[in-house]
Amino acid sequence: MISEEDDPNVKTRILENKGDPFVPRILVIGNEDLIVQLLERELGHLGYEIQTCDRSEKALKLFKNFYYALVFCDYNVQGKSTAMDLLHFCTENSQSTKMIIVCDAKDLENAPDTALDALIGGALDVLTKPLNLKKFKDILDKALFYNKETLAGITLYPPAGYKVIKEIGSGSICKVFLVEKEKVYYAMKVFGSKTFSIEKVKRFFREAKIISSISHPNIIKLVEYGLSEQGEIPYIIMEYLPGNTLDEYMKSTHIQTGQAVSIMRKIASALQIVHSYGVLHRDIKPQNVIITREDECKLIDFGVARVFDSELTMTNAMLGSPTYMAPESFDNINKIDERADIFSLGVISYEILAGKRPFAGAGLSGIKESIMKSKPEDPMKLNNKLPMMLRDIVGKMLEKLPDNRYGSVSEIIQELDRYEKTKYENNYKKSFIKEIFHKTWS
Numbered sequence: 001m002i003s004e005e006d007d008p009n010v011k012t013r014i015l016e017n018k019g020d021p022f023v024p025r026i027l028v029i030g031n032e033d034l035i036v037q038l039l040e041r042e043l044g045h046l047g048y049e050i051q052t053c054d055r056s057e058k059a060l061k062l063f064k065n066f067y068y069a070l071v072f073c074d075y076n077v078q079g080k081s082t083a084m085d086l087l088h089f090c091t092e093n094s095q096s097t098k099m100i101i102v103c104d105a106k107d108l109e110n111a112p113d114t115a116l117d118a119l120i121g122g123a124l125d126v127l128t129k130p131l132n133l134k135k136f137k138d139i140l141d142k143a144l145f146y147n148k149e150t151l152a153g154i155t156l157y158p159p160a161g162y163k164v165i166k167e168i169g170s171g172s173i174c175k176v177f178l179v180e181k182e183k184v185y186y187a188m189k190v191f192g193s194k195t196f197s198i199e200k201v202k203r204f205f206r207e208a209k210i211i212s213s214i215s216h217p218n219i220i221k222l223v224e225y226g227l228s229e230q231g232e233i234p235y236i237i238m239e240y241l242p243g244n245t246l247d248e249y250m251k252s253t254h255i256q257t258g259q260a261v262s263i264m265r266k267i268a269s270a271l272q273i274v275h276s277y278g279v280l281h282r283d284i285k286p287q288n289v290i291i292t293r294e295d296e297c298k299l300i301d302f303g304v305a306r307v308f309d310s311e312l313t314m315t316n317a318m319l320g321s322p323t324y325m326a327p328e329s330f331d332n333i334n335k336i337d338e339r340a341d342i343f344s345l346g347v348i349s350y351e352i353l354a355g356k357r358p359f360a361g362a363g364l365s366g367i368k369e370s371i372m373k374s375k376p377e378d379p380m381k382l383n384n385k386l387p388m389m390l391r392d393i394v395g396k397m398l399e400k401l402p403d404n405r406y407g408s409v410s411e412i413i414q415e416l417d418r419y420e421k422t423k424y425e426n427n428y429k430k431s432f433i434k435e436i437f438h439k440t441w442s
Contacts, residue, residue, distance in 0.1 A: 025048070025050070025051055025066055025067070026039060026043070026048050026049070026050045026068060026069060026070045026071070026072075027051050027052070027053070027062060027068045027070075027071045027072070028050065028051070028052045028053075028071075028072045029052075029053055029054075029059045029071065029072065029074060029077050029083075029086065030054060030072075030073065030074025030076070030077045030078075030102065031054055031074070032052075032072060032074055032102060034131060036050060038131070038133075038136055039140075042137065043140070043144075051066075051068075054077075054078060055077070055078050055079040056077050056078070056079030056080065056081035056082070056083075056085065056086055057079050057080060057081065058079075059073070059077070059079075059081075059086055060086065060089065063086075063089060063090060063093065063094070064166075065165075066165060066166055067094065067096075067097070067164045067165050067167060067177065067178075068094075068097050069096075069097065069098070069143075069144060070097070070098050070099075070100070070140075070143050071090060071097060071098070071100070072099075072100050072102055072127070073086055073099060073100070073101055073102065074102050075101050075102060075103040075104075075107055075114065075118075083118075084117065084118070084121060086099075087099050087101065087118065087121050087122060087123055088121060088122075091121070091122035094166065094167045096167060096175070098124040098143045099122070099124060100123060100124055100125050100126070100127050100139060100143070101114075101115075101118040101123045101125075101126045101127070102126075102127045102128075102129065103115070103126060103127070103128055103129065104128075104129050105129065105130070108128065124139070124142065124143055125139050125142070125143075127139060158179060158188070158228070159224070159226070159228055159235060159237065161181045162179045162180065162181045162186070162188065162237070163180045163181070164177050164178075164188070165177070165178040165180055165185070166178050169187075174189050174191055174204075175189070175190055176188065176190075178240065186223055186237050186239065186240050187237070187238045187239070187241070188235055188236070188237050188238075189235065189236045189238065190233055190234065190235045190236075191204065191233065191234050201234050204234050204236070205225065205234065207301075207302040208222060208225035208236045210277065210279055210302050211236075211302060212225070213277065214273060214274065214277065216269070216270060216273050217296070218266045218267070218269055218270040218297055218298055218299055219270045219273070219274070219298065219299050220238050220239060220241065220290070220298050220299065220300045221238065221239040222236065222237070222239075223238060223239065224236075224237045225237065238300075241290045241292050241298055241300075242293050243290050243291050243292035244290070244291055245286060245287045245288075245289065245290060245291075246263070246287070246289035246290070246291055246297075246348070246352075247285075247286035247287050249286075249291045250286065250351065250352060255352050257353070257385065257386065257387070260349070260352045260353050261390065261416060261419065261420070262297075263289075263297050263352060264345070264348075264349050264352070264412075264416060265413060265416045265417075266297035267289060267297065267299060267348065268345060268409045268412045268413050268416070269409075269413065270298075270299040271284070271299070271338075271341055271342075271345065271409045272408075272409045272410055272413065274299075274302075275338045275341070275408070275409060279302075280336070280337070280338060280340065281302060281341050281344075282340070282341070283301060283321055283324075283344075284299075284324060284341050284344035284345055285323070285324040285344065285348065286348060286351070287321075288300050288301040289348070322364050322367045322368065322371075323347070323357060323359065323367055324344045324347045324348065325340070325343075325344065325371065326339070326340040326342075326344065326371075326402070327343075327371055327372045327400050328340060328402060330368050330371070330372065337402070338408065338409065339402040339405045339406070339407070340402070342397050342405050342409060342412065343397060343398060343399075343402075343405065345397060345409075345412070346358075346394055346396075346397025346398040347359070347398070349393075349394045349397065350376065350379055350394050350398065353379055353383060353386055353390060353391075353394065354377075354379035354382040354383050354386070355382055355383065356382065358376035358379075358398060359371045359374060359376065372400070374442070375440065375441055375442035376398065376440075376441060376442065377441065377442055378391070378441035378442065379391055379394065379441075387419070387423060389418075389419050389422070390419060393412065393415050393416065393419070395440040395441065397412065398440065399440065
């Protein structure tokens with residue numbers, strides 16, 4: 001089991017960086033002076049920063065704080081965690097990092113399955129001592145240069161001036177890395193190699209163009225975007241937002257009604273300006289809303305946004321997260337408009353006010369069936385302190401037919417502002433929206 005305890009006697013030696021200071025690090029775990037010397041000789045002219053530590057506890061702490069392009073780990077590393085423990089931690093938390101296990105020949109004789117276990121566990125290779133120089137060079141080439149034009153390439157050759165610290169997020173299309181420039185942290189979003197296509201690159205840069213043209217306190221700020229010089233990997237550099245996604249925040253915090261209304265209004269405000277640019281977000285969900293440490297609310301990830309008049313999106317493609325999609329999104333995505341984002345906002349609003357999602361089902365088909373046909377449970381049954389006015393606002397956002405929803409996010413903002421003005425009035429007993437909501441709830 002990995003231990004987070006540190007040994008006060010452990011020292012980490014950082015070798016002189018002889019070249020470009022923005023090239024990523026290499027870590028050598030264990031007393032492997034020969035490997036360090038070979039790395040200096042083979043890579044010194046490229047300026048790689050090589051770190052060493054002799055115990056697994058220190059290695060674990062380094063993994064949590066820095067990104068490493070390559071790791072050499074002594075199979076018999078000292079410490080409370082084994083080399084296999086470190087390998088497992090590394091592969092679970094940074095898929096772009098490559099680890100090589102270093103074994104004595106006697107280790108393999110005594111335990112012939114060692115190499116196989118390491119490779120199955122995710123090791124790039126197993127290096128046997130005494131070292132074979134040709135084998136060592138081949139491993140370096142395989143680890144650092146073979147995938148120069150894939151996702152791994154940008155971690156080796158980041159945009160000029162940036163230094164990759166560690167991987168902080170991963171999705172089906174992109175990965176996100178924490179990067180540093182001039183002592184300021186940013187988030188760098190890049191493509192995964194398996195999803196690299198012209199259609200997705202265009203969508204990726206459309207996201208960048210959208211964000212760069214918008215300045216709003218509830219929308220993530222874009223710093224720059226482009227193609228990396230080495231391998232031409234598409235990237236976006238954005239402000240780094242320490243905090244939690246709304247999804248994580250809901251799990252750790254009991255959200256009071258007033259705070260829920262504030263979050264609803266801030267997301268609506270962000271959508272209002274996005275829609276004014278003729279753009280749909282297309283993927284409104286708690287995972288794409290960040291609650292910062294200062295309790296600010298930021299809308300992120302325009303990766304599946306679609307310009308109203310764009311023909312880029314394939315006719316049969318389904319974008320977005322099914323649990324939060326509007327009914328019409330399952331039928332023909334080319335006919336949806338801003339009311340689809342309004343429905344998604346309604347799902348989020350229901351969730352933060354009632355404590356559960358309004359729609360559920362087994363798999364995609366079950367979720368689709370629930371969204372298109374099921375009536376959500378009246379949220380006032382789940383939260384008996386929920387004001388009727390808020391219940392009705394959410395209900396109108398969740399109407400199955402787009403024509404029965406709000407026509408724009410501006411209308412939602414007006415209703416929320418009206419709620420803020422009337423919430424203390426004792427004579428508010430009935431819904432101000434009369435014609436629809438008898439049929440909204442089960």
